[in-house]
Amino acid sequence: MIPKILLVDDELPFEALIRRHFRKQIRAKEMELLFAANGLDALDKLQVEGPVDLVITDINMPEMDGLTLLEKIGIFDSTIKTVVLSAYGDMRNIRTAMNRGAFDFLNKPIDFQDLEITISRALKQVQEIRENQQKLRAAQTQLIQSEKMSALGQLVAGVAHEINNPVGYITGNIGIAEEYLQELIELLELYQTYYPEPTEEIRKKITEIALDDLINDMPLLISSMREGTDRICFLSTSLRTFSRSDADHKVAFNLHDGIESTLLILKYRLKGKDGRPTVEIIKEYGDLPLVMCFAGQLNQVFMNIIANAIDAFDMGNLDFEKVIPTIRISTEVMPANNSVAIRISDNGPGMSEAVKHKIFEYLYTTKPVGTGTGLGLHISRQIVVEKHGGRLSCESEVGAGATFIIELPL
Numbered sequence: 001m002i003p004k005i006l007l008v009d010d011e012l013p014f015e016a017l018i019r020r021h022f023r024k025q026i027r028a029k030e031m032e033l034l035f036a037a038n039g040l041d042a043l044d045k046l047q048v049e050g051p052v053d054l055v056i057t058d059i060n061m062p063e064m065d066g067l068t069l070l071e072k073i074g075i076f077d078s079t080i081k082t083v084v085l086s087a088y089g090d091m092r093n094i095r096t097a098m099n100r101g102a103f104d105f106l107n108k109p110i111d112f113q114d115l116e117i118t119i120s121r122a123l124k125q126v127q128e129i130r131e132n133q134q135k136l137r138a139a140q141t142q143l144i145q146s147e148k149m150s151a152l153g154q155l156v157a158g159v160a161h162e163i164n165n166p167v168g169y170i171t172g173n174i175g176i177a178e179e180y181l182q183e184l185i186e187l188l189e190l191y192q193t194y195y196p197e198p199t200e201e202i203r204k205k206i207t208e209i210a211l212d213d214l215i216n217d218m219p220l221l222i223s224s225m226r227e228g229t230d231r232i233c234f235l236s237t238s239l240r241t242f243s244r245s246d247a248d249h250k251v252a253f254n255l256h257d258g259i260e261s262t263l264l265i266l267k268y269r270l271k272g273k274d275g276r277p278t279v280e281i282i283k284e285y286g287d288l289p290l291v292m293c294f295a296g297q298l299n300q301v302f303m304n305i306i307a308n309a310i311d312a313f314d315m316g317n318l319d320f321e322k323v324i325p326t327i328r329i330s331t332e333v334m335p336a337n338n339s340v341a342i343r344i345s346d347n348g349p350g351m352s353e354a355v356k357h358k359i360f361e362y363l364y365t366t367k368p369v370g371t372g373t374g375l376g377l378h379i380s381r382q383i384v385v386e387k388h389g390g391r392l393s394c395e396s397e398v399g400a401g402a403t404f405i406i407e408l409p410l
């Protein structure tokens with residue numbers, strides 16, 4: 001970021017003088033200069049021009065003087081440094097300025113060497129403060145994220161674990177029940193062989209229970225019970241895959257397992273509702289090796305991106321007579337840069353260039369209050385870039401859906 005300095009002075013020649021002096025730095029894009037003619041004008045510029053690092057202001061000006069401006073800047077953005085220009089020996093104003101948080105003062109007429117030193121000192125401080133703020137914010141996000149994940153993860157892993165035991169009884173006993181039944185049927189057949197003429201009461205019972213159908217149906221019944229328990233086992237394994245706790249070290253992970261477990265968890269959301277048909281999932285999985293990664297965190301990334309696509313289908317005012325909501329997930333090894341790429345595309349409403357520029361920003365959301373927090377992609381990028389040294393990018397146009405590309409080094 002090029003440091004931005006706002007100079008505030010009502011004397012016209014001032015601007016030309018300063019510009020001339022710093023022309024090389026301006027051309028080399030080492031600094032950007034803005035000018036304002038008084039305090040009010042300066043406040044306007046601060047609001048319009050985006051983050052300014054340093055304000056250098058005269059004291060006596062019409063409309064709003066420099067000392068009032070100092071106070072207002074403090075309220076507007078306390079990280080901006082201010083330097084006041086004062087007449088030589090004007091101790092009273094200088095004291096007031098310092099008390100209002102000015103960083104330094106310079107005497108008029110300006111000594112350019114002094115000005116340059118002051119500017120570079122001030123800019124260095126602003127930069128340090130802003131960097132620290134950034135770090136603090138990153139740490140906060142991480143904390144929220146890991147709190148959220150570990151609470152959710154523990155819950156999910158706990159439930160999965162609790163499910164396992166009762167399912168264990170059922171799967172264990174189905175086999176035995178099948179065996180017992182088989183033996184009872186054999187016994188029945190023996191009876192039929194040796195006592196082919198049963199009594200009236202037995203004959204009635206045989207008709208009543210439709211014995212032949214019952215015996216024929218038995219294997220189907222058992223196999224559908226087996227399938228049910230298999231599914232529960234798969235679900236429980238997926239839940240545990242999804243919520244793998246891997247806070248401190250990377251593990252070799254099958255990314256496809258991660259994607260599958262995420263899809264399973266989102267299954268309920270993928271189902272059609274309120275006029276939207278069920279979201280179709282097309283998988284184009286390549287031949288991926290295991291990837292060293294923080295598996296639980298990557299699952300969170302898959303989750304954020306796929307959930308966003310579903311949100312986009314739900315909120316995008318799409319004509320479902322014409323579009324079948326579809327999410328395409330493809331994976332491949334990219335030998336050229338020794339990485340794997342996971343592409344998640346949707347055919348939803350897409351986004352404008354302006355929105356696309358901001359989606360990874362902290363707290364940026366276009367969703368109504370209470371729906372989105374604007375953290376999903378910010379956190380996802382942190383996980384992919386900072387935790388894994390990878391890349392997360394987005395391609396999208398209005399009306400043409402969106403594609404998110406996760407690249408992870410091998």
Ligand SMILES: Nc1ncnc2c1ncn2[C@@H]1O[C@H](COP(=O)(O)OP(=O)(O)OP(=O)(O)O)[C@@H](O)[C@H]1O
Binds near residue numbers: 309350359364402
């Ligand atoms: N697939 C997509 N299609 C269209 N817009 C998208 C898509 N994915 C993300 N966006 C846009 O990016 C914004 C930021 O997404 P992000 O996941 O960071 O936050 P969010 O979904 O709004 O809230 P959160 O994920 O924290 O609940 C979204 O509000 C949306 O405008």
Ligand SMILES: [Mg+2]
Binds near residue numbers: 307308376377
């Ligand atoms: Mg989101």
